[in-house]
Amino acid sequence: MMFASTHIPVLLKETIEALAVQPGGRYIDCTLGGGGHAAAIIEHSSPAGPLLGIDADPEAIKISQARLQTCSNSTFLINENFVNLQAICIKYDFLPVHVILFDLGLSSLQLNSKRGFSFQHEAPLDMRVSPNQEVTAADIVNTYSESELAQLIKKYSEESHSRMIAHRIVQERPLKTSLQLARLIEQTIGRRGKIHPATRTFQALRIAVNQELEHLEAALKQAINLLGFEGRLVVISYHSLEDRIVKQLTQQESKDCICPPGTPTCICGHTACLRLINKKVITPSLAEVQLNPRSRSAKLRAAEHISTQAQDEKYETIEKLCFSVGVETGGWRNPTLLKKLRLAFSAA
Numbered sequence: 001m002m003f004a005s006t007h008i009p010v011l012l013k014e015t016i017e018a019l020a021v022q023p024g025g026r027y028i029d030c031t032l033g034g035g036g037h038a039a040a041i042i043e044h045s046s047p048a049g050p051l052l053g054i055d056a057d058p059e060a061i062k063i064s065q066a067r068l069q070t071c072s073n074s075t076f077l078i079n080e081n082f083v084n085l086q087a088i089c090i091k092y093d094f095l096p097v098h099v100i101l102f103d104l105g106l107s108s109l110q111l112n113s114k115r116g117f118s119f120q121h122e123a124p125l126d127m128r129v130s131p132n133q134e135v136t137a138a139d140i141v142n143t144y145s146e147s148e149l150a151q152l153i154k155k156y157s158e159e160s161h162s163r164m165i166a167h168r169i170v171q172e173r174p175l176k177t178s179l180q181l182a183r184l185i186e187q188t189i190g191r192r193g194k195i196h197p198a199t200r201t202f203q204a205l206r207i208a209v210n211q212e213l214e215h216l217e218a219a220l221k222q223a224i225n226l227l228g229f230e231g232r233l234v235v236i237s238y239h240s241l242e243d244r245i246v247k248q249l250t251q252q253e254s255k256d257c258i259c260p261p262g263t264p265t266c267i268c269g270h271t272a273c274l275r276l277i278n279k280k281v282i283t284p285s286l287a288e289v290q291l292n293p294r295s296r297s298a299k300l301r302a303a304e305h306i307s308t309q310a311q312d313e314k315y316e317t318i319e320k321l322c323f324s325v326g327v328e329t330g331g332w333r334n335p336t337l338l339k340k341l342r343l344a345f346s347a348a
């Protein structure tokens with residue numbers, strides 16, 4: 001319960017506005033966390049359209065179940081990784097979708113937990129969002145070669161002292177806890193400015209353990225595919241590597257031609273399927289940052305789906321498939337049909 005009262009949803013008003021939440025509709029919160037954004041979506045969509053909430057962390061599902069129990073009739077909470085978004089939507093008959101939200105990163109509960117995400121609390125070096133994942137931060141720190149570690153830290157955090165840190169880790173390992181690693185980094189590169197010297201390395205390890213960037217890119221592509229006409233996609237990111245993926249993909253999908261600059265005539269045949277809602281990224285106000293310092297790095301981007309021939313054809317294919325086996329949408333749970341639908345989606 002502590003989590004629900006301590007995790008403050010970031011950019012809440014801006015998110016609800018960008019999602020254009022209205023009564024009815026089908027909503028997906030891909031990063032349920034403490035259910036803060038989900039609760040607001042349900043409130044604004046009253047009488048509620050169904051909400052599908054996803055989180056890879058079973059603890060987040062438990063907390064959201066308690067928080068959203070009054071609307072349990074129209075709320076489906078699923079302990080899954082959002083990288084499986086498309087398969088989840090098909091499995092739960094949740095198509096087409098009107099709104100998809102990603103509020104990336106970690107919740108306050110996770111940061112304060114004994115799972116090694118924070119360099120401020122003593123905990124085993126774990127950093128897995130889901131206990132079902134195999135690789136922990138300790139596995140990486142204690143088994144990667146020095147050059148692999150240096151590359152990983154550089155790639156996922158743009159830390160300029162990555163080589164020094166990797167060298168010291170290899171000298172001092174095995175490392176077991178978050179504070180052991182944090183102190184080692186502080187001794188290696190010293191303290192400068194306000195940011196703790198271990199911030200970047202912890203970010204890099206967390207991204208690697210949870211394959212955050214790969215999963216984000218794959219899930220965003222699926223989300224764009226799943227949105228119905230005028231459906232909205234909103235993504236809140238917390239570091240530049242995430243934001244770059246969101247920015248590049250949404251900008252690319254809002255253009256009719258993505259040929260390299262200088263190409264005399266279009267050869268890509270690409271057509272825009274998104275309209276950017278905010279040309280400039282939305283960031284929290286000073287008042288929000290003062291109230292909730294964890295919001296300071298948040299960036300919100302939003303886009304609206306515009307119909308494309310490819311999408312119309314995809315839904316026609318689905319309708320035909322449903323019709324061919326004589327079922328309404330409920331029949332999508334039929335295993336044979338599901339298999340066909342998955343094929344149709346992967347081909348679309």
Ligand SMILES: C[S@@+](CC[C@H](N)C(=O)[O-])C[C@H]1O[C@@H](n2cnc3c(N)ncnc32)[C@H](O)[C@@H]1O
Nearest residue numbers: 009031033034035036037055056081082103106
């Ligand atoms: C910042 S919190 C979301 C907070 C939420 N919006 C709220 O208002 O309470 C991010 C959540 O995303 C979840 N998450 C991160 N990566 C995920 C993934 N690949 N699949 C599913 N959930 C993920 C985390 O477990 C965490 O609970």
